[in-house]
Amino acid sequence: xxxxxxxxxxxxxxxxxxxxxxxxxxxxxxxxxxxxxxxxxxxxxxxxxxxxxxxxxxxxxxxxxxxxxxxxxxxxxxxxxxxxxxxxxxxxxxxxxxxxxxxxxxxxxxxxxxxxxxxxxxxxxxxxxxxxxxxxxxxxxxxxxxxxxxxxxxxxxxxxxxxxxxxxxxxxxxxxxxxxxxxxxxxxxxxxxxxxxxxxxxxxxxxxxxxxxxxxxxxxxxxxxxxxxxxxxxxxxxxxxxxxxxxxxxxxxxxxxxxxxxxxxxxxxxxxxxxxxxxxxxxxxxxxxxxxxxxxxxxxxxxxxxxxxxxxxxxxxxxxxxxxxxxxxxxxxxxxxxxxxxxxxxxxxxxxxxxxxxxxxxxxxxxxxxxxxxxxxxxxxxxxxxxxxxxxxxxxxxxxxxxxxxxxxxxxxxxxxxxxxxxxxxxxxxxxxxxxxxxxxxxxxxxxxxxxxxxxxxxxxxxxxxxxxxxxxxxxxxxxxxxxxxxxxxxxxxxxxxxxxxxxxxxxxxxxxxxxxxxxxxxxxxxxxxxxxxxxxxxxxxxxxxxxxxxxxxxxxxxxxxxxxxxxxxxxxxxxxxxxxxxxx
Amino acid sequence: xxxxxxxxxxxxxxxxxxxxxxxxxxxxxxxxxxxxxxxxxxxxxxxxxxxxxxxxxxxxxxxxxxxxxxxxxxxxxxxxxxxxxxxxxxxxxxxxxxxxxxxxxxxxxxxxxxxxxxxxxxxxxxxxxxxxxxxxxxxxxxxxxxxxxxxxxxxxxxxxxxxxxxxxxxxxxxxxxxxxxxxxxxxxxxxxxxxxxxxxxxxxxxxxxxxxxxxxxxxxxxxxxxxxxxxxxxxxxxxxxxxxxxxxxxxxxxx
Numbered sequence: 001x002x003x004x005x006x007x008x009x010x011x012x013x014x015x016x017x018x019x020x021x022x023x024x025x026x027x028x029x030x031x032x033x034x035x036x037x038x039x040x041x042x043x044x045x046x047x048x049x050x051x052x053x054x055x056x057x058x059x060x061x062x063x064x065x066x067x068x069x070x071x072x073x074x075x076x077x078x079x080x081x082x083x084x085x086x087x088x089x090x091x092x093x094x095x096x097x098x099x100x101x102x103x104x105x106x107x108x109x110x111x112x113x114x115x116x117x118x119x120x121x122x123x124x125x126x127x128x129x130x131x132x133x134x135x136x137x138x139x140x141x142x143x144x145x146x147x148x149x150x151x152x153x154x155x156x157x158x159x160x161x162x163x164x165x166x167x168x169x170x171x172x173x174x175x176x177x178x179x180x181x182x183x184x185x186x187x188x189x190x191x192x193x194x195x196x197x198x199x200x201x202x203x204x205x206x207x208x209x210x211x212x213x214x215x216x217x218x219x220x221x222x223x224x225x226x227x228x229x230x231x232x233x234x235x236x237x238x239x240x241x242x243x244x245x246x247x248x249x250x251x252x253x254x255x256x257x258x259x260x261x262x263x264x265x266x267x268x269x270x271x272x273x274x275x276x277x278x279x280x281x282x283x284x285x286x287x288x289x290x291x292x293x294x295x296x297x298x299x300x301x302x303x304x305x306x307x308x309x310x311x312x313x314x315x316x317x318x319x320x321x322x323x324x325x326x327x328x329x330x331x332x333x334x335x336x337x338x339x340x341x342x343x344x345x346x347x348x349x350x351x352x353x354x355x356x357x358x359x360x361x362x363x364x365x366x367x368x369x370x371x372x373x374x375x376x377x378x379x380x381x382x383x384x385x386x387x388x389x390x391x392x393x394x395x396x397x398x399x400x401x402x403x404x405x406x407x408x409x410x411x412x413x414x415x416x417x418x419x420x421x422x423x424x425x426x427x428x429x430x431x432x433x434x435x436x437x438x439x440x441x442x443x444x445x446x447x448x449x450x451x452x453x454x455x456x457x458x459x460x461x462x463x464x465x466x467x468x469x470x471x472x473x474x475x476x477x478x479x480x481x482x483x484x485x486x487x488x489x490x491x492x493x494x495x496x497x498x499x500x501x502x503x504x505x506x507x508x509x510x511x512x513x514x515x516x517x518x519x520x521x522x523x524x525x526x527x528x529x530x531x532x533x534x535x536x537x538x539x540x541x542x543x544x545x546x547x548x549x550x551x552x553x554x555x556x557x558x559x560x561x562x563x564x565x566x567x568x569x570x571x572x573x574x575x576x577x578x579x580x581x582x583x584x585x
Numbered sequence: 586x587x588x589x590x591x592x593x594x595x596x597x598x599x600x601x602x603x604x605x606x607x608x609x610x611x612x613x614x615x616x617x618x619x620x621x622x623x624x625x626x627x628x629x630x631x632x633x634x635x636x637x638x639x640x641x642x643x644x645x646x647x648x649x650x651x652x653x654x655x656x657x658x659x660x661x662x663x664x665x666x667x668x669x670x671x672x673x674x675x676x677x678x679x680x681x682x683x684x685x686x687x688x689x690x691x692x693x694x695x696x697x698x699x700x701x702x703x704x705x706x707x708x709x710x711x712x713x714x715x716x717x718x719x720x721x722x723x724x725x726x727x728x729x730x731x732x733x734x735x736x737x738x739x740x741x742x743x744x745x746x747x748x749x750x751x752x753x754x755x756x757x758x759x760x761x762x763x764x765x766x767x768x769x770x771x772x773x774x775x776x777x778x779x780x781x782x783x784x785x786x787x788x789x790x791x792x793x794x795x796x797x798x799x800x801x802x803x804x805x806x807x808x809x810x811x812x813x814x815x816x817x818x819x820x821x822x823x824x825x826x827x828x829x830x831x832x833x834x835x836x837x838x839x840x
Contacts, residue, residue, distance in 0.1 A: 317734065319734075334731060339626075339646060341651065487735055488735055489734065489735065490736075491735070491738070492734050492736065492737070492738030493629050493712075495630055495672050495712075496631045496668070496672060498712070498735055498738065499675035499679060499700075499736070503678075506700075526671065527671070530667065533664060534631045534634055534668040534671075536629070536646070
């Protein structure tokens, strides 16, 4: 069946509704990579087997990641007409016991962690409320759990709510309505104007205005244009894009198709790293479904607009997340960057105007088109509309995937959502932006999270990795870790990055081994400046940030390493070169 | 035709010219390693970093940056010069025994490097990529390429084995700025030591000396007019050319 009208889209909603909120019992298992890593697949199998054994009438279904990755596997039970009762850290024995209880007509309440009794259908500004079952009064609503209370889920709106393999469920939650509106009510220019007016900025971390970027590509001469979804997420500790692709692939596809329409492209690519097999599988499945319904391919929704999407799997080079390297890789060449200008928006893939947008940017686009630029700018901070997604990891009590309105302070994020330190030890710093970012000390946690504030403080917003470090972390060692990463991931094309990162790493290596010298600090700064100024692409230009930001805020730690050959955090194993090895016991 | 100012000197360059072309046409010396007129610019060695003062202060690689109307460029700006010097110091650490690098660094006032070598003190390759690019973009053979990433990056034949695609033309060695590529003719073989590759040489039909790689026989078809000369080794070619001249001279002399 090919969809050609809004009515056709609506006609699919009951099928989605039937599995989203069925008239029989439903058990959902979080089966994104975070859940699978915690054993969700074995647990799913155990549930399935027990359900069959007990002959229980229940719909067992996978869902994506709702964000609380630390507590995976997450399982929830929904009785007809009520909300979802969530159980955390589910094990196979507990899963079997759960089915046994359900078969006896009991819903275990003691071990319930939270209840979802309201669901937001953001696209339509609707809220569905479910009556709370008697006996669940003591179980907090998910929206009141500290980890979720101050989050604002726009990009992650469907994650953990839908079965990502069923397009009908996406549609039941408002999916593809924005595409229909774009193609029927908006000219391409109006789409761009709306996105520009909303102030949407590149969520890959660059923060450039998405609308302005699209405008450049639209205005560039030429018949063939391309749009690429950048899903080559590679920062250590960051998995935002993976989760969105695994948990809600259709929202990304919808944004990509709308972007293609806006700039005048008929071909889109999703460049996704091959280390994300589940994301590749889910997005491939989503593409097939969208094609089957006429939401992708020829004459989309009967509008005459043609658009195809091809998946290109990255082979694991971090630098291929850089726009020009990604383009070279898609063209079949060596994944190394080329100088800009010309910018891809005027001369990119095969020399044609090309737009590259991050997964989260694209997933935001449908919401803006349907709810309007005014609504979007009312969220977040001035000049920083909307939300940002972080993977909150490290020494923080609650780890997982969080989405917050821009402008929230680091303190609110770490203490409110993160629940503070993981182990009672004081939080010392957060590292954002991965190898391109920097470390911000606790004294700056009053900073609002905006592109400008993060940059001024010496870090960057980045794509969304946020690593929390407590007092046991050595900041010189943290810098060394990231430089080791960039040294390995530098493509080696330009002298500044290839040689500069190698020497930075060597100096940090000797500092963390107690073999440094006081003049190493000035040398680090001298090399950092040259690598930042002299490198060909963004990878090299930002590679010194972890060094410069730690030197700026934790200089005394560097001095302790360089002068006293002492690591204040006790992390580095110092072998003082002044003591002959033979004398060391 | 854009007009711009380079080191206080006003100059006009053709449309599409790069900053490096503008700088050189202004007569300003700016040594480079990865730039070669016959190939598209590459931007790898970073020795041509200069500072744009107007319209917006920025340090850029001159070889890849387009020269635009009204630009003001300083080649001796403090920031750009400092980075260039450090690049040379990096390269000196990488190739401590390269005479070319020692001399380039010396001209910039860098005589010693504070940094360790990459493990091989006899390293001569600066990874400018000229060999790879000339082979791929000018010769069309693509017999060699880059392997590995970052500090491990190197130029190799595929899998570091004999390259079937190599035609033995030697263009790689001809463009190499540091003499890092070692090629020699031994008997009836041309051995490209750096690429673990050898190609058979054809014997000269006149004297029997092996002289030109087999895969380059196609060249004769491209120079039909003097095909009989290109079929000969360089020594016999000179002789034959002289004989041809003699014939001409003799004919005109005796007419």
